[in-house]
Amino acid sequence: MADAALDRESGGGSVRIMDGVIATPELATPPAFSATGPGYDFRKAVRTLLSDMRRDWQLYVLLAPMIIWFVVFLYTPMYGLQIAFKQYSLFRGIDGSPWIGFDNFVALFSNEYFLRAVKNTLLISLYSLVFAFPVPIILALMFNEIHHQGFRRIAQTITYLPHFISAVIIAGLVVNFLSPTTGIVNIILDRLGFEKIYFLTIPEYFRPIFIGSNIWKEAGFDSIVYLAAIAGINPALYESARMDGASRLQMIRYITLPSLLPVIMIMLIIRVGQLIEVNFEYIILLYQPATFETADVISTFIYRAGLQNNQYALGTAADLFNAVVALVLVVGANWLSRRYSQHSVW
Amino acid sequence: MRRIMTAALLSAVLAAAPAAAQDAKTTKIVDKPLELTIHMHFRDKYVWNDEWPVAKELTRLTGIKLKNVASKATTLSREAFNLQMASGNLPDIIAGNELRHDFVRYGMEGAFQPLNKLIDQHAPNLKRFLAENQEVRKAITAPDGNIYWVPYVPDGKFARGWFIRYDWLEKLGLKPPQNVDELYTVLKAFRERDPNGNGQKDEVPLFFREPDSELQRLVVLWDGRSSGSDAAHDFYIDNGKVKHPYTGDNYRIGMRNIAKWYAEGLIDKEVYTRRARAREALLGANQGGMTYDWFASTAGYNTSLKDKVPDLKFLAIEPPASPTGKRINENRRARLRPDGWAITVANKSPVETIKLFDFYFTPQGRLLANFGVEGQHYDMVDGKPRYKPEILNAKAPVNAQMWDIGAQIPVGFWQDYEYERQWTNEDALKGIALYEKGNYLIDEFLGVSMTVDERQVFDRHMPNIQTYMIEQMQAWVLGSRDIDKDWESYNAQLKKLGLDQVLAVMQKAYDRQYR
Numbered sequence: 001m002a003d004a005a006l007d008r009e010s011g012g013g014s015v016r017i018m019d020g021v022i023a024t025p026e027l028a029t030p031p032a033f034s035a036t037g038p039g040y041d042f043r044k045a046v047r048t049l050l051s052d053m054r055r056d057w058q059l060y061v062l063l064a065p066m067i068i069w070f071v072v073f074l075y076t077p078m079y080g081l082q083i084a085f086k087q088y089s090l091f092r093g094i095d096g097s098p099w100i101g102f103d104n105f106v107a108l109f110s111n112e113y114f115l116r117a118v119k120n121t122l123l124i125s126l127y128s129l130v131f132a133f134p135v136p137i138i139l140a141l142m143f144n145e146i147h148h149q150g151f152r153r154i155a156q157t158i159t160y161l162p163h164f165i166s167a168v169i170i171a172g173l174v175v176n177f178l179s180p181t182t183g184i185v186n187i188i189l190d191r192l193g194f195e196k197i198y199f200l201t202i203p204e205y206f207r208p209i210f211i212g213s214n215i216w217k218e219a220g221f222d223s224i225v226y227l228a229a230i231a232g233i234n235p236a237l238y239e240s241a242r243m244d245g246a247s248r249l250q251m252i253r254y255i256t257l258p259s260l261l262p263v264i265m266i267m268l269i270i271r272v273g274q275l276i277e278v279n280f281e282y283i284i285l286l287y288q289p290a291t292f293e294t295a296d297v298i299s300t301f302i303y304r305a306g307l308q309n310n311q312y313a314l315g316t317a318a319d320l321f322n323a324v325v326a327l328v329l330v331v332g333a334n335w336l337s338r339r340y341s342q343h344s345v346w
Numbered sequence: 347m348r349r350i351m352t353a354a355l356l357s358a359v360l361a362a363a364p365a366a367a368q369d370a371k372t373t374k375i376v377d378k379p380l381e382l383t384i385h386m387h388f389r390d391k392y393v394w395n396d397e398w399p400v401a402k403e404l405t406r407l408t409g410i411k412l413k414n415v416a417s418k419a420t421t422l423s424r425e426a427f428n429l430q431m432a433s434g435n436l437p438d439i440i441a442g443n444e445l446r447h448d449f450v451r452y453g454m455e456g457a458f459q460p461l462n463k464l465i466d467q468h469a470p471n472l473k474r475f476l477a478e479n480q481e482v483r484k485a486i487t488a489p490d491g492n493i494y495w496v497p498y499v500p501d502g503k504f505a506r507g508w509f510i511r512y513d514w515l516e517k518l519g520l521k522p523p524q525n526v527d528e529l530y531t532v533l534k535a536f537r538e539r540d541p542n543g544n545g546q547k548d549e550v551p552l553f554f555r556e557p558d559s560e561l562q563r564l565v566v567l568w569d570g571r572s573s574g575s576d577a578a579h580d581f582y583i584d585n586g587k588v589k590h591p592y593t594g595d596n597y598r599i600g601m602r603n604i605a606k607w608y609a610e611g612l613i614d615k616e617v618y619t620r621r622a623r624a625r626e627a628l629l630g631a632n633q634g635g636m637t638y639d640w641f642a643s644t645a646g647y648n649t650s651l652k653d654k655v656p657d658l659k660f661l662a663i664e665p666p667a668s669p670t671g672k673r674i675n676e677n678r679r680a681r682l683r684p685d686g687w688a689i690t691v692a693n694k695s696p697v698e699t700i701k702l703f704d705f706y707f708t709p710q711g712r713l714l715a716n717f718g719v720e721g722q723h724y725d726m727v728d729g730k731p732r733y734k735p736e737i738l739n740a741k742a743p744v745n746a747q748m749w750d751i752g753a754q755i756p757v758g759f760w761q762d763y764e765y766e767r768q769w770t771n772e773d774a775l776k777g778i779a780l781y782e783k784g785n786y787l788i789d790e791f792l793g794v795s796m797t798v799d800e801r802q803v804f805d806r807h808m809p810n811i812q813t814y815m816i817e818q819m820q821a822w823v824l825g826s827r828d829i830d831k832d833w834e835s836y837n838a839q840l841k842k843l844g845l846d847q848v849l850a851v852m853q854k855a856y857d858r859q860y861r
Contacts, residue, residue, distance in 0.1 A: 090431035090448075091457040113810050175619045181548075200619050201824050288618050290820035292813065305809035310448075314805075 084317040104317035114318070117301035120294060125275040128211050133271060135219040137264060140226035141252055156227075159220025171285035174213050175200065200286065203293040210286060210295070214279070222267075229263040230256060265343040273330035276322050298322060373710065375701045376409040382699060383437035387416040387426035388685075388756050389749075394441070398752030403719045407710075410702050412439065431457070436692040439699060443756040446486075446495070446684030450795040453494030458688045459696055460492035468697050469704035471711075472496065475760065484860050485682050485792035489800075496703045496758030497686040502766065504781050505576065506560075506677040508666070509644050510636045512659040514541035525667040526567045533612040536635040544632075551635040552607070553614040555624045560638050561617055562819060564607075565591075565600025566676045569668045574791030576680045579812055581852055583791050586861075588852040590845065592815045593837070601822050601829050608823050618820065630654055638677075642766070645774035662777025664784050675786035682792055685756030706759040715759040718751050733768050744769045794855035803851045807844030814843060 053060050079094070084104055086097040108114050139159065146152040162170070177183050178199040186196040199205045237255050246254070280299035287295035302315045338344035386394035394414040395401060405411045415437045420426050423442055430440065431452065440449075440458075449458060465473050476483040479499070486497050515522060515532070518539055523529035533551035535541075542549060554560040559578035566572060571591035574582025581588050591597060607613050614620060614634075620627065628634030629647050632655045637644065641662065651658050665673045689699050705711040717724040717731045724731045737747060745766070748754040754765070767775070781787075796804060818836060821827040829836075 089452070089455055090428055091452040091455050093432065093434060107806060111810060113813055179619065180615050198615065198824070201820065202826070288820060289813070289816040290618065290824055290826070292817045296813075304813065305805075311805055 081316060081320055083313050084320045086313055088313040088316075090312075104313050105321070107314065108317055108321070113296070114298075114301055114305075116293075117296050117298045121276055121278055121297040121299075123294075124207055124210065124278050124297060127207055128214065129271060129275070131211055132215045132219070133268065135215050136222035137226055137260070139219055140223040140230060141256060143223065143227060144230050144256065145248065145252075156220070156223075160224065161220070162217045163221035165217070167279065167282040167285060170213060170217055171282060174209065174286065178209070201288055201290040203291045203295070206287065206291045206295045210283070214282070225267065226260060226263060229260055233259045261341060262343045265337045265341055266345055269330060269333045269337055269345050272333040273326050275329050276325050373407040373705065373708075374409050375698055375705070379405075379409055379411065380695060380698055381411045381413055382439060382693070382695065382702075383415045384412040384439040384441060384687075385416045385427070385430045385437045386414060386439075386441040386687075386755075386757070387420070387423045388442045390421050390423050392749060392755070393418050395752065398750075399719045399722055400714055400752035403714055404702075404705075407714075408702055408705055410698060436690040438690060438693040438695070439687055440690060441687035441757050443498075443683070443685040445686070445688075446497070446793070447795070449495035449686070449688045450488045451798075451801075453492065453688065454488055454490055454798075456691060458494045458690055459693065460494060461496070461689065461700060462491075462493050464689075464696055464700040465493065465704075469700050469707075471707040472700075472704045475499075475707050481792060481860075482682055487859060488795050489797045489855070489858060495686045495688040498683040498756045498758060499760045500679050500681065500683055501761040502679045502763035503787055504641060504675065504677075504778050505679045506638055506640050507644075507662045507675065507777050507781055508636070508638055508664070509660050509777075510663050511536075511541070511634075512661045513657045514635060516659075517541050517543075522663045523666050524664075525671075526669060529567070529666045530607075530612075533607070533635065534610075537611055541635070542632045548633050549635060550614045550628050550633050551612045553620070553624050553628050553634045553637050554617055555622055555637070555639060557617045557621065558816070561613070561823065562592075562601070562604065563638060563676055564604050565597055566674055567666060567668055568596055568600040568603055569670055569672060570594070570596040570600035572676060575793065576677060576790075579816065580793075581791055583789070583856070588849055588856050590849065592819070593840065593845075598829060598833055601819065605822050605825060605829065609825055613823075618824075629658065629660065632658075641774040641777050642770045645771050645777065648773055649771065661773055662780055664780055665786055673784060673786055674788055675781055676788065678787055678790060681790055683756065684793075686758040703758055706757065712760055712762060715753055715757070716762045716765045718748065718753045723751065723753075731762075731764065733765075738769055792860075794852060794859055796851065796855050800851040800855055803844075803847055807848045811840060811843045811845055811848065814839060 083094055083097065085099055085101060086094075087100045087103075088094070088097045143152060143156055146155065178185050180186050180196045180198045185199070190196055197205075199209060233256065237259075238251055241251050241255060276298070278297045278299065280297070280303070283295060283297055283300050284303070287300065298318060302318050305311065305314065334344050334346065384394050393416045394412060396405070396411060396413060401412065416426050416430070420429075424444070427440070427442060427445065427448065430437070431448075436457065452458060453460070465476070482497065482499060483493075486493055486495060488494055510522065510532075512522075514536060518535050518541055520532055520535060521528075523532045536549050536551040537547070540547065540549070552564075556578075559573065563572040571582050571589075572578075573580040573591055579592070581590055583589070604613070608615075608617075614624065614628070617624070625634070625637060625639060625644065625647070630651055644660065645662070648658055648660055665675050667673045687703065689696050693699055706715045713720070713724075713731055717733065720726065720731075722734075723737055724733050726732070733744065737744060740747060745754055748765075754761070770778075818827070818832065822829045822832070
């Protein structure tokens, strides 16, 4: 599917660039690693790999920078993860600091505020998944139905502009819009005869505000991926559907959505992997002690408990916990997806 | 003719020479030039620079050159320090801000040299300073009895004070409030009687730029406490006992009243989200009536907003008295900053280094660290340093100018308030004089250094306790919870979260350090 997209003429310039992104997940798995069947012969696999490398060495040279990057920036630092099990001192170093077993983890999990933060993190992510994930898909479908090219380009640009605005400014806008005295939202509420509300200090409102403003910020940009995928759908499908008298909605239902499914699944799996990460910076900017109850997430908890007091070991322990949960989630989502939709990242 | 020229030249040289030539001779620490490495990354954007006029002058006077090894690549001083420590490759000197607990902790682990003997034998000026300022000496002493760092010691007494719209008071025919009841009446009048005269009820009687520390400082008006130091939520000392301000009956009474004032609209409804821009915005819109903030910058709005709000007279008043008649200005300039410098174990010339540290505590070194280079940045007038007009009249504030030349930076030195007085405006100085006269200064908690075990107890409990405290505090102020209904469960929860254990280790550390 993705290859077809590369071959064909497609809409705007930005869309053509994004074709490459679509292609990546499938190209990123070299054939040599996919041999994991029952009669797996390790020595044979190595031999195949070596002969592959001899034959396609140019490709492997192209791949090398990425592998080096992974090794240097993602695998080497894993050595430092051991400080989660140590009483870490900067001066004594990773090797010189004494082991303390699971003390850091015990400290974390016997802490009611950490557990609250875990709960809040998962809830915010889950709600984001439910409410924010479908938005870019719907947006892409809607853009696709706009036939006036000029209008479409302008609309698209407007929706993805907020992505490039820094979180600090977005938070400032949100604070201003929701201000109880001069904010537009409260002015409208007031005119309609409702009480003014100090939104940012009420725990119940925090998640909707956070997720809502995030949708506004990211939906347009995230829709680019789907638009690119839509551009890659074979027009012949639509032509024959039209011959058969299919309506627009039917074409979306029976052609566009099924063709988008692989991309949607991959995006979903990636998103599930990030379920435990919440935009820390943005939360810090929006939350108040008054809203900690719903707004305090793992990263902000660690920021207050750990980094402000230089408890790196505790922070690392929490990070390690994060990583393990994320790994389980990704593997789980991938398994489910392979099982039920036959599409998966690996 | 020639003779006159020579004589003139000679006298000119003689006139100019003494200051320079003489002092360099007496202040030289080393015969041969010595270069030491320094890691100093501070306030997230500066590093030590040997091209600073102050650094060059320091080298000329002492013969020691400090070469910076801190990377400019990062914009986080904390990160730069961590990397330096973790690299295992220590420079001769480490300096910067917010390093107090690191100096002590890593000093006890062996990263920094104990300075007690060095100060005793080679640093007479520093020794005298510490002898005359016992509290500072106690505060910088580690749990093992050693001193590992030389601190930045600020000068001056008052930081923040009460400011009120005098023009509004006059307009409404009110007197400056002398106690908390009168204050309530005044704020109520600000709210109800439209002092800005625009026909709208848009006045914000009380506002704060830093609600996290200043809003709950109102409890002082009811004999409560909000912090023992210039940091928010800090412990305080009551008759030798370490206490937390957010406990006890006076705190409860204070918070109850704050909640009442907030509900009645006397306190800025948006106090928790307006934050940094509150003062400028509310004064500029002619809506704000009163605040508690820094003298110099707050008084400055009388001039900077003159065009926008012509009547603006935002002046300091004495702290209103509590119901028991006490007038307290809880906030003050810190007597000790957690900033300074220390000698690492890698340093091969500790004696020369401590002499260099000592130099900043000599009268001449103190001038250099405070005012910059004589003749270049200041002149001596009647035996007193006086900034040159081009410094005082420049667009950038004087402190920022000083940072750019290497003065007033967080190394171990003793600040001279005179440096700031010279560019503080008239209204602020009058306010400070008012507070001086009333003698409203109270004692400050200088903080403790803990052993590894004590710190563990503290770190385990305190973040949660503080989270809970400020969460409750906001809920009470905003009216979503009621302090009187919560009071028992509040105290029970604090106990459950380990406040007693934290107070116990604080007390232990305090007794060791200050008794």
